[in-house]
Amino acid sequence: MNRSYPRTLYNLPDDTVEAWLFEPFESRLQVEKAWAARGKNLKLHCAYKSLLHTVLEGQLGKGVNDVVIRYPVIDGDEPQRFRLECYPITGLLDGVVSFEPCKATVTEGELPFYEIVTENVIQRISAPVRWVTSKTQKRQLVACGWVINQQGEGRYLATEFDSIYNDACQYVADLPLLPKNENNGPFFDRLMISIGLPMPDVPLAIGSNAISYIEAMHEDLYFTALEIIEYRLSALNRGKEVLGQIVPEVVFADEPSLLISIEQHSLPSDIENHVSEKVASLNRLEHWLSPLQVLDQLAALSGVRFDAESRQGRPVLGCAVINGAPVKLAISGGQHANESSGVVGALRAAHVLKQRGNVDFTVCPLENPDGYALFQQLCEKNPNHMHHAARYTSTGKDLTCGTSHESLIRGLAKAQLQADVHLNLHGYPAHEWTRPLSGYVPEGFTAWTIPKGFFLICRYHAGFEAQARILLDAAIQAVIGFDAQKQQNIEMLQNFFPIVDGSHFEVAEGVVPYVFSEDNGTDYPIEIITEAPDETVYGEAFMVAHESHYRVVLAVADELAK
Structure with a gap:
């Protein structure tokens, strides 16, 4: 088209x-x-x-x-x-x-x-x-x-705005759902939806908020395309099949346009053809790391390497540092690849824990390299957008929903170390997230439409509630004790609560929003998920985000070591 x-x-x-x-x-x-x-x-x-x-x-x-x-x-x-x-x-x-x-x-x-x-x-x-x-x-x-x-x-x-959206949706609704082979699909390697809109972003005087028709179109089309394909598969009782990578690439242009094409997968060149720029200090990093920089940082840990391979052929690496210590942690980042501050926070914490030597741990800082490569590609033209097309793996599924390729990294980490606690480092939009052409509120993500600061989620297996509460409290105090993050939380919550009537979370000391719940389906007895408002920020805001991840990991490790 x-x-x-x-x-x-x-x-x-x-x-x-x-x-x-x-x-x-x-x-x-x-x-x-x-x-x-x-x-x-x-x-x-x-x-x-x-x-x-x-x-x-x-x-x-x-x-x-x-x-x-x-x-x-x-x-x-x-x-x-x-x-x-x-x-x-x-x-x-x-x-x-x-x-x-x-x-x-x-x-x-x-x-x-x-x-x-x-x-x-x-x-x-x-x-x-x-x-x-x-x-x-x-x-x-x-x-x-x-x-x-x-x-x-x-x-x-x-208007051209909803006409482009409707035409793209019709294309997806008519797309033949014939996998490349009967066993594993996908229906396409990459579905490219290239759109030009003559509507520049207009910044607002609140945080990183802006009026962006370009971003709204990206978000609406990506999730709507997923929903259409999944709906059609469900009607055919084929809901578990692999989809492929959906990429709405929306850019500013003088004239409105829509180009849809299906691209064939080729072996990735983003690692082989690039030289890694050395990182002087992770502590003051103002920008997401390149994949090669992540590999260099992992190699510097000198632990036991374990790895999987992404569907597009990129390495998915983990490292185990095991000395027989009584405290055992699993640390992960980059599950959703447009949440880039957790990658840095995971590596920073791993280096300090390695130096201390009193904690055994596994670290998988970049679990979704295919999504991460797409995130970096999309940031070239729209550096401040959320880019949720990079959220999932190139199968079109969340990493935790798969049974092959990058999804294997979680099982490999657990085979290396039966950890007590999983520190799962995530992010979410640093500004408002909308889908105006499908009901405005993002379906399935209502709780994440407006930023509310650094957020904590603690899940625990039956019988682990008391210990989980102690660790959550330690994580909360780590956030409160970081002045820059505390101030950001206060400011975001001040703009959040007048707009949202009621919420799904509690707020510790008026500063740290959190959720605490029993969940027997997690990989480890206790899981603490950190959510930084990092989609997509740079400079001081990025430093604050990865510093908060880092502090939470160390606070939990310190509490377990008592």
Whole structure:
């Protein structure tokens, strides 16, 4: 498939008086002025996060003490969806912001709306959405273009943004599901979905947040493509088959375009053809490591090497350092390859534990090298995006769901050492994560849509609750004792809680969010998962992330050694 699309902004119906488009403010403003020069009145709004854009563009709420936002709640939709769409508005307004839910409906020709109340002044702000049935037969309330004509009649307006998405979804829905062979698939090596969008990222004045149609398209298409294929396989009772690597590569371009192709796998050249740049100090690293740098760091541990091979042919390496010590740890990173700070944290902790000599451990710092190679590729054009297409292995599955290739590394580590505790180092988005064309809230990841600082998850087998609680407390204190991380947590939670009504986690001392639960399905009796807001950050923020991973690992080791 190879298509170009007319830009809706320049092809509005002649009788338009008001419209909502997926366009940044400056582009809309220029077109308004061009129409005014021809004697036509035109008002253009943003179809994505409409209330936030209205506040930003109209400077509403500046200098007022209190702001009440009444948001629509629509039957069949995520109840907090329109409240979440306001993020990060509480950090952008001067006054205290409170929210009130209001029952609403979506009817033909009409839009649901917010009401923003400031000093007894009420302003309505429309939220352009429509009900659709997805390719997985789910009813979804999705963001859309909208147009009002001179007679005051409103209707859905197809835009290049949702047209590209819909065409890509149709392609995936029609894709033949014939594996390369009957035994192991996959259906394709790499499904490339190349998209050009003439919509630059617009940074916001809160953390690393930005308005990014490019990132939103990447996220929506990647997970929707996975869902469509898995839905089709499930209908055929073939749900366990290998998919292949889905890669939406969305970039800024002057003209909207869509190119879909299936690429054949070739042996990776990213390791063989590159020279490893030596790392002067892991402690002050401001950037993710290259695969060769990871290999060099592992070799420096001089432990017992064990390895698997990824589906694309890259080495998946682990190292065991065993001296007969009473404390036994398993350390891993890079399971989800776009979560890159854990790779550094794992290696830093391994070097210190090696020097101390009082802990036996295995370390597998980069469990998903195929995903990691894709992550680095995607970062070349969009360095600050989340890049969830690199989250899973090149089989299209989470590493823990596989039974071959890189998935074998966990079993190999356990064969080397029956550890007491698994330190599983992860990350999550450092800014808001949305899927506007499939319901806004990422399906299956509702808890991770807005950053809330460095997060801890502790899971334990039956009979290990008391010990797990002690180790979790040690991890919590390690985070609280790190001033830079403590401050980041406080700031992120201050922006999180006003937006989210209720949460799935507890907060220790008002600083460290965590979850503590029994789970007999983990590989080791106790598992502590660290979640740093690291998708995708650099500089000081990256250093804070890997320093926190590192401190948690050492705190748990110290507690076990008592």
